[in-house]
Amino acid sequence: MNQTPPVARATIIYESMFGSTHAVADAIADGLRSAATVTVLPVKDAPESFPDVDLVVIGAPTHAHGLSRPATRTEAGAWADDPGRQLTLEPDAEGIGVREWLDSLAEAPARFAAFGTRADMTELFTGSAAHSIEKRLQKLGSRRFVERQSFLVDKDSVLEPGQLELARDWGRTLATELQAPALR
Template sequence: MKIVIVYESMFGNTRQIAEAIAEAEKDLALVSVVNVNEITPAVLANADAVIVGAPTHAHSLSRPETRAEAAKEASDPEQGLTLEPKASETGVREWLASKPDVPAYFAAFDTRADVPRVLSGAASAKIDRKLLKLGAKRLVDAESFLVKDNRLERDEQDRAAAWGLRVAQAAEKQLAHAR
């Protein structure tokens, strides 16, 4: 089984979640973790499932303006933030709008502020809707991983690993039924 994890990350939190998911799935699948700016049709070719994750900006997926704002925030030395490579380039929103050929199955996740979801929104909801429109089938409900002061909350990587394992097990089950 082949799973591709596509992520967008500003300050490294979403990348860390993607890596934790991949680590948990490595015994069940061949897993690739790919920045959205490096995804190509060849990377997705022959994948059985895709997991897509992004940070939540202004209640949804990032936009060029919100990525520029994040870059500006990182340029302030008092913030103590490091902008991820290619963070200001294409985001998951634009990638999904390009209508990529995606595998039959998917799961979506996001990182967001540790406040009630009604206040923060969740990028994973938009990812979920877009992937359904592209014809993929949801393996598990979307998940949010929480950030406080631009850092992952304690135990979020462990939660991500557990969620990732559920995704891989659901993919295994779906693929077994499809054969």
């Protein structure tokens, strides 16, 4: 049986402090690969424009009700330094965050999907990085591809059970939408 390779191209940009958002980005990519060639990049390596990409998926951890700031990333670093917390900072955690990257974009992607990680509580109390990403990109003229998605972490910033499968499922939803005839 001859299988044709995916013709769509997707890029997933993520910011991750302790690995949960990175793991979610990889799981989304797993689900999306049936319909697209997928590139997964930490935000520090993200391009400023996407001329040859059909979909940009952007995710970040929720800090203080929205996207991280330099001060909240510094605080995350201090948490990782606390031996009582048993947290390991991602190698790419220091440096630019999604907030600053979005502010520096030369051109907004035509279509985007937003995701975030947040505490396992109602969004009213935690806020949502995904919501902040969505607002910023829509203000830049980018079109939302699907509803944003949040993935839940516990008080130690560890993904709750089932969240990686939920991320793969969301990636498959993105793949299905990319294959819709109206979007080709």
